[in-house]
Amino acid sequence: MSRRTSDALHHFRPSTRLTHLGRDTAAQHGFVNPPIYRGSTVLFDSMDDLLNDRAEFTYGLLGNPSTAALQDAWSDLAGAAGTILAPSGLMAITTALLAVLQAGDHLLVTDSVYGPTRSFCDKMLKRFGVETTYYDPRVGTGINELIRPNTRAVFLESPGSLTFEIQDVPAITEIAHAHGAAVILDNTWATPLLFDAHGHGVDIVVEAGTKYLSGASDLLFGLASATEKYWPALRSTHLALGSTVGPEDVFLCLRGLRTMLLRLRESERQALDMAHWLAQRPEVAQVLHPALEQHPDHTLWQRDYTGSSGLFSIILQPAPQHAVAAMLDGLQLFGMGYSWGGFESLVTPIDPGAIRTATSWQANGPALRFYIGLEDTQDLKDDLDAGFARLRTAQTAP
Ligand SMILES: Cc1ncc(COP(=O)(O)O)c(C=O)c1O
Known part of the structure; x- marks a missing residue:
């Protein structure tokens, strides 16, 4: 051809x-x-x-x-x-x-x-x-x-x-x-x-x-x-x-x-699985993923998009920075880095309010951006589960 x-x-x-x-x-x-x-x-x-x-x-x-x-x-x-x-x-x-x-x-x-x-x-x-x-x-x-x-x-x-x-x-x-x-x-x-x-x-x-x-x-x-x-x-x-x-x-x-659609679909499936799981966690106040029904723009997303990809954010319940650091620093599978779209899952602390000028960022707790790659989601959940345990321990430590 x-x-x-x-x-x-x-x-x-x-x-x-x-x-x-x-x-x-x-x-x-x-x-x-x-x-x-x-x-x-x-x-x-x-x-x-x-x-x-x-x-x-x-x-x-x-x-x-x-x-x-x-x-x-x-x-x-x-x-x-x-x-x-x-x-x-x-x-x-x-x-x-x-x-x-x-x-x-x-x-x-x-x-x-x-x-x-x-x-x-x-x-x-x-x-x-x-x-x-x-x-x-x-x-x-x-x-x-x-x-x-x-x-x-x-x-x-x-x-x-x-x-x-x-x-x-x-x-x-x-x-x-x-x-x-x-x-x-x-x-x-x-x-x-x-x-x-x-x-x-x-x-x-x-x-x-x-x-x-x-x-x-x-x-x-x-x-x-x-x-x-x-x-x-x-x-x-x-x-x-x-x-x-x-x-x-x-x-x-x-x-x-050649493989972009295949990777996108897998990233979508894995990210949705992780987003739903995160939405149930007591440490998480909100999941910002447009394919989730509770997202404020879900209807618009449904109207115009044919799918979702692997990048989304969450807002944690209020927690001090050292507790978030304890959570992230100990992760074994999630890399901490900015550029997403690859095969590896990533997490980064974010502060969206810092650069906004027309709107204000209303969140009580710290925010994290996730990119879900191609690892097994059970392994990713186990990694985050241990991370949330470190977050809780660091929060209650004197
Ligand atoms: C939405 C979006 N647009 C553009 C860019 C810029 O891409 P590049 O890193 O290739 O300059 C990024 C990079 O993170 C991005 O997330």
Whole structure:
């Protein structure tokens, strides 16, 4: 099956498309996976070809067969006109913002946004004359009141980083479009497999490929896909920034793509099992997982999403920091680290209130973010069970 015949794959279901997209076995001498193309220089056959850019690939920075294979596959999966590849999720986010903004513009960003996205808006975009206003992730149609004549873009992340609010993407998108503003969404948690962002009206969709596309915590990667209308701006901004990706990382992402749905589904199943178990624990005040019925945005999640992934948070009953440290420091299976989406389960203490400006974080107890990987959930529960025992002991110690 050739990658050039990806149209022919369109009627297949996602898992079938994931196995066939971005491969051209005829051009690969029959080998199943595309080779890794390394290189900067591309030779032209004639001066005429060179002067007229008459070649599929002209310069390493502008792409090669490896990058084209992943771009085509991702565009197909996301239902986009085109996709850019970036060396990190953050770079995909910043490229998307730079593609639609200019000096004098106003930008609306969800208060639940990934911290470094907020830093880019507050530090870099501000320096270049773009003003950012943060909004309550549960604003819904109330976004209308925040739009100004110079609002050029609305940046959503759903669910929110750390706090997992689900946004009303179709409502926000409809209002933003009525005012001529572009809508950008960080869809890393769901991937195109669990939320069809372009299908819900989003103009540019960002994915940190570092997480589920890699699936192995062994690389950093970003993708941003755009509709027909925004693809020229996204592509030209990407080229102007000269931000390119290494072909080995592209190869690993293409490899990750084949099993992404499988890993996501398993991560979903395991995370739901753990979330339900945590919800029953006396040490836990609240579980912030949108697929749980008690989550305030559960109905929105059910309406728009086809599944959930492995990342969620909990709020503990009030406990001093040294008791939480006793719990976390002694865990045998859960790693303590930030980047999620791999095979290993993780837990990190979080303080969502520290960076919020439009909303306040109402929680009496400390909060933890969990990522559930592929270990046996009984082993994970045993590990946490022992952790909760340490928490209780440290709390009652004089
Ligand atoms: C929701 C979300 N978006 C974007 C990023 C940024 O990805 P990267 O680490 O590849 O820059 C992260 C990283 O944790 C994330 O959680």
